[in-house]
Amino acid sequence: MVAARAGVSTATVSLVANGKTAGRVSEDNVSRVREAIAELGYVVDGIGSSLAKGVSSVVVLVAPDISNPFFAKVIAGVRDSLGPQYQLLLSVADAGEFPEADDVRRLMSLRPAGLLVDAPNAGFLEDLASPSPLVLLDAPGLEAHAPSVNLDVASGARELAAHLADAGHRQAAYVDSVTGTETFALRREAFLAEAAARGITVGADRIISTTVDVGTAASAFAGAWPAWQRQEVTAVVCSTDTQAYGVLQEARVAGVRIPAELAVAGFDDLPYSATSNPGLTSVHLPAAALGQKAGEQLRRLMEGQPLEMPAVTLESTLVVRGSTAAGS
Amino acid sequence: MVAARAGVSTATVSLVANGKTAGRVSEDNVSRVREAIAELGYVVDGIGSSLAKGVSSVVVLVAPDISNPFFAKVIAGVRDSLGPQYQLLLSVADAGEFPEADDVRRLMSLRPAGLLVDAPNAGFLEDLASPSPLVLLDAPGLEAHAPSVNLDVASGARELAAHLADAGHRQAAYVDSVTGTETFALRREAFLAEAAARGITVGADRIISTTVDVGTAASAFAGAWPAWQRQEVTAVVCSTDTQAYGVLQEARVAGVRIPAELAVAGFDDLPYSATSNPGLTSVHLPAAALGQKAGEQLRRLMEGQPLEMPAVTLESTLVVRGSTAAGS
DNA sequence: CTGAAAGCGCTTACAG
DNA sequence: CTGAAAGCGCTTACAG
Numbered sequence: 001m002v003a004a005r006a007g008v009s010t011a012t013v014s015l016v017a018n019g020k021t022a023g024r025v026s027e028d029n030v031s032r033v034r035e036a037i038a039e040l041g042y043v044v045d046g047i048g049s050s051l052a053k054g055v056s057s058v059v060v061l062v063a064p065d066i067s068n069p070f071f072a073k074v075i076a077g078v079r080d081s082l083g084p085q086y087q088l089l090l091s092v093a094d095a096g097e098f099p100e101a102d103d104v105r106r107l108m109s110l111r112p113a114g115l116l117v118d119a120p121n122a123g124f125l126e127d128l129a130s131p132s133p134l135v136l137l138d139a140p141g142l143e144a145h146a147p148s149v150n151l152d153v154a155s156g157a158r159e160l161a162a163h164l165a166d167a168g169h170r171q172a173a174y175v176d177s178v179t180g181t182e183t184f185a186l187r188r189e190a191f192l193a194e195a196a197a198r199g200i201t202v203g204a205d206r207i208i209s210t211t212v213d214v215g216t217a218a219s220a221f222a223g224a225w226p227a228w229q230r231q232e233v234t235a236v237v238c239s240t241d242t243q244a245y246g247v248l249q250e251a252r253v254a255g256v257r258i259p260a261e262l263a264v265a266g267f268d269d270l271p272y273s274a275t276s277n278p279g280l281t282s283v284h285l286p287a288a289a290l291g292q293k294a295g296e297q298l299r300r301l302m303e304g305q306p307l308e309m310p311a312v313t314l315e316s317t318l319v320v321r322g323s324t325a326a327g328s
Numbered sequence: 329m330v331a332a333r334a335g336v337s338t339a340t341v342s343l344v345a346n347g348k349t350a351g352r353v354s355e356d357n358v359s360r361v362r363e364a365i366a367e368l369g370y371v372v373d374g375i376g377s378s379l380a381k382g383v384s385s386v387v388v389l390v391a392p393d394i395s396n397p398f399f400a401k402v403i404a405g406v407r408d409s410l411g412p413q414y415q416l417l418l419s420v421a422d423a424g425e426f427p428e429a430d431d432v433r434r435l436m437s438l439r440p441a442g443l444l445v446d447a448p449n450a451g452f453l454e455d456l457a458s459p460s461p462l463v464l465l466d467a468p469g470l471e472a473h474a475p476s477v478n479l480d481v482a483s484g485a486r487e488l489a490a491h492l493a494d495a496g497h498r499q500a501a502y503v504d505s506v507t508g509t510e511t512f513a514l515r516r517e518a519f520l521a522e523a524a525a526r527g528i529t530v531g532a533d534r535i536i537s538t539t540v541d542v543g544t545a546a547s548a549f550a551g552a553w554p555a556w557q558r559q560e561v562t563a564v565v566c567s568t569d570t571q572a573y574g575v576l577q578e579a580r581v582a583g584v585r586i587p588a589e590l591a592v593a594g595f596d597d598l599p600y601s602a603t604s605n606p607g608l609t610s611v612h613l614p615a616a617a618l619g620q621k622a623g624e625q626l627r628r629l630m631e632g633q634p635l636e637m638p639a640v641t642l643e644s645t646l647v648v649r650g651s652t653a654a655g656s
Numbered sequence: 657c658t659g660a661a662a663g664c665g666c667t668t669a670c671a672g
Numbered sequence: 673c674t675g676a677a678a679g680c681g682c683t684t685a686c687a688g
Contacts, residue, residue, distance in 0.1 A: 009659045014683055026657060046437035047378045048681025051664045056375065058438070066403070066418075072395035075420050087434055090394075090418035092403050106415055109374035110386070215603035246603070253605050275543035275574070277581050337675045342667055354673060376665025379680045 006036035013037075017044050055132070056111045059086045059298065063118035064096050064179075065212070068242075069270050070287050071118070074137065077291025078116060082299060086113060096179060096211075101127040108132070114298045117146075119181045133301035137294045141182045147301070147310040149294040153183055153267065154190035156283030156316030160265055161194035163281075163318060164235050169263060170199060172235040173206040173228050175217060175243050184239050187267055187283075191237055206233065210243060217246030225254060234262060235324070241266035241273050241282050248280065248323065263324040278322025286314050334364035341365075345372050383460070384439045387414045387626065391446035392424050392507075393540070396570075397598050398615050399446070402465065405619025406444060410627060414441060424507060424539075429455040436460070442626045445474075447509045461629035465622045469510045475629070475638040477622040481511055481595065482518035484611035484644030488593055489522035491609075491646060492563050497591060498527060501534040501556050503545060503566040503575065512567050515595055515611075519565055534561065538571060545574030553582060562590060563652070569594035569601050569610050576608065576651065591652040606650025614642050 006013065008029050015025050016033040025033075036042070050056035059082060065071060079088055091107060093099045098120065099107065104127050114133040117125070125145045128134070136148040143150075164172065172195060177184045188207070195202055208224055210216040217238065228236075238244040244266030248258060256262050258278055266273070269284035293312055300307055334341065336357050343353050344361040353361075364370070378384035387410060393399060407416055419435060421427045426448065427435065432455050442461040445453070453473045456462070464476040471478075492500065500523060505512045516535070523530055536552055538544040545566065556564075566572040572594030576586060584590050586606055594601070597612035621640055628635055 010681090011659060011661095011683080012657090018683080020683095024657065029657085043433045043437050045439075045681050046434070047375060047384065047439050048664095049683075050375045051379050051666085051681075052683040054664070056438075057434075060417075066394055067397050067400035069395050072423060075394070076422060079420065079422070084431070084434075087431075087438065088420060089388075090420055092407065092416060092418055094404060094407070095400060103412070103415075105371045106374070106385075106412075109371050110384075110415065111373075111375050214600050218603055249603070249605055272542050275546055275577070277577055338665090339667080339675060339677095340673090346667080348667095352673065357673085373665050376680095377667075379665075379682085380667040382680070 005040075006033045008033060017042075050111055054111065055113050057086055058110060058112045059088050059114045059116065059302075060091050060107060060110075060112045061088060061116045061118070062091045062093075062099065062107075062120070064093065064098055064181075065119075066090065066092060067095070069272075070268050070285070073287035074118065074291035077288040077293075078295040079291075080288075081292045081295030086299075086302075098124040104128055114302045116294055116298055119183060121180060121182075133298060135294050135298040135301065137290055138181075138183055140186055143311045147297055147307055149290055149297060149312045149314065151183070151285050151290060152313050152316050153187045153283065153285065156267070156285070156318055157187050157190035158194040159318040160237065160281075160283055161191050161198060161200065163320060163324065164237075164263065164265075165195070165198035165200055167263065167324065169235040170201060171206075171231055171233045172200050172202050172237060173208075173224070173233050174202055175221065175236060175238040175247065176207060176209040177212050177239045177243070178209045179212070187239050200235075203231075206231070210246075212240050212242050214242055214246040214249065217243035218250040219246075221247045221250045222254070225250070225256070236262060236264050238264070238266040241268040241270045241280060244280055244282070244323075245272070245276070248276065259323055259325050265324050269319055273319075273321070278325070281321045281324040282319055284317050284319045286316070289314055333368075334361045336361060345370075378439055382439065383441050385414055386438060386440045387416050387442045387444065387630075388419050388435060388438075388440045389416060389444045389446070390419045390421075390427065390435075390448070392421065392426055392509075393447075394418065394420060395423070397600075398596050398613070401615035402446065402619035405616040405621075406623040407619075408616075409620045409623030414627075414630075426452040432456055442630045444622055444626060447511065449508060449510075461626060463622050463626040463629065465618055466509075466511055468514055471639045475625055475635055477618055477625060477640045477642065479511070479613050479618060480641050480644050481515045481611065481613070484595070484613070484646055485515050485518035486522040487646040488565065488609075488611055489519050489526060489528065491648060491652065492565075492591060492593070493523070493526035493528055495591065495652065497563040498529060499534075499559055499561045500528050500530050500563040500565060501536075501552070501561050502530055503549065503564060503571050504535060504537040505540050505567045505571070506537045507540070515567050528563075531559075534559070538574075540568050540570050542570055542574040542577065545571035546578040547574075549575045549578045550582070553578070553584070564590060564592050566592070566594045569596040569598045569608060572608055572610070572651075573600070573604070576604065587651055587653050593652055597647055601647075601649070606653070609649045609652040610647055612645050612647045614644070617642055 118137040134146045140150050210220045265281040267283045269282040273280035273282045446465045462474045468478050538548045593609040595611045597610040601608035601610045
């Protein structure tokens, strides 16, 4: 250990580098060691340190869909609350997939300081069996597995149903996501229940599922629209904004006027939704806050502190824009 | 080391686990150890292994913009060629930023097996000074720093200029990106040179720059369009498809017919470009191949093999769609 | 307040 | 072909 050139033992250097000097190292030595560290540009070797401590400084974020503006905001929130002492690394699987049991084992053999898992399914969590602190994001119904930060998508969905009912819609359709993630089931069920309560009909034949992708949603809508039109559907709700963009696009091709003939809405409130024409009505989900809160909770766990609230839920709110403008 | 219960020494277990048994361990012991490993579900501890070997099994991918469908494909390509023995981890900085010198040091203290850096600037590479094998992606002009895999954006840009000239356009405009990444300078210069050679005028006042973002591009176009229209501009080329979406959207708002009054084109050929209406003419960039090739090169480096071709360039091709349909 | 020593879980020359 | 031993770079009780 080169920095031992500061005239002290490696033990002292280690104490200083880890900020554990309180009442254990003399002022004199602290500053001498600090100087030496600065001069030599010394950085504690992560591997050696991890082995001795039994844990690394890496926080692994596992997520099924990285290429999504929503997710980018979640990451920014996590980085914010985690701070610079932890290295945030994203574990990437194929789009929409989770790492397999083998990959997970290899990941765990890196001894991460903590784990953040976004929108997991129960199966993945069982494979995990993580000895590291773990916080779940957007995993409604899985609170029993680990501390979680969730989004109250249901209340936003109900707001949306109320908004459409108020605007006079009576026949609607729903474009769901094929992935089995729980949040999508929640969005759908909350919307359908409130819609029914307010006199909006959404028959089972008017619920279709697509991947979260503009193109697929567009063609699925193109296929379904003729029948829906005959049934006098005047509103389509999509489980994500991305799918709503597909509907919007295809409606334009088919010459359907938005919102006069058809109201369209989604979930997420992606940046594009504010600038599209017409703007897309959407249930705003607080992405940055989701990441931030999850990072905070994980940090507490990693520092051995207890969590006052192991299950946190963040509010969602409806943002009304041109795609459902009243007066239809 | 629990698996030593197989009746052999830890040395033998290590040999088996690392597949270095060739002529050094008896068949008998190999299978006994394999069984024990399977029974106990043993996984080599990454930290211990890394310390002994001096290098971990982690490959770090550093990139400035994660939330981009283009990038998702690059990652898929990298995963493909790297295989399961390396853990691919994404280092995330704030959108459009690179990690700072400090973060880089901390990253390096993890002793990554290799480093992949997408679209870096020269400054970042100097901070890096990586002792690990390093491959650059999409870093034209930086081949001197490290082995690189680049995209031949220039030839695509020239194809695009030729296509527009053939369609009879004489006055054009260019929407550039504000980030100083080299690839954008290349796109612009190649397009401008070829356009000039073919009789298309693009005055300096008809080159604007925006962030890579639908909204900003849309409003920048809205501001510029009146002047361009007076100058009889009939074609706008954007440095990315994302910006082109903004132009398309704003043109629709302004009642400009595409492509009759205005032809629009971009770079990247994102999935949405094929399904939008009209489809967006775009210079196709082979994202998956970029990642795959970079992964291959890095793998060779990590295995100590020499590179036949330290600088690889991948072709780009123009994909013509409705947004520039001939017959304007 | 300080340093010598053990130990974290592995891998790799080195003897045998 | 096999195992005992040293060593990778740190951290942390433990004596002093």
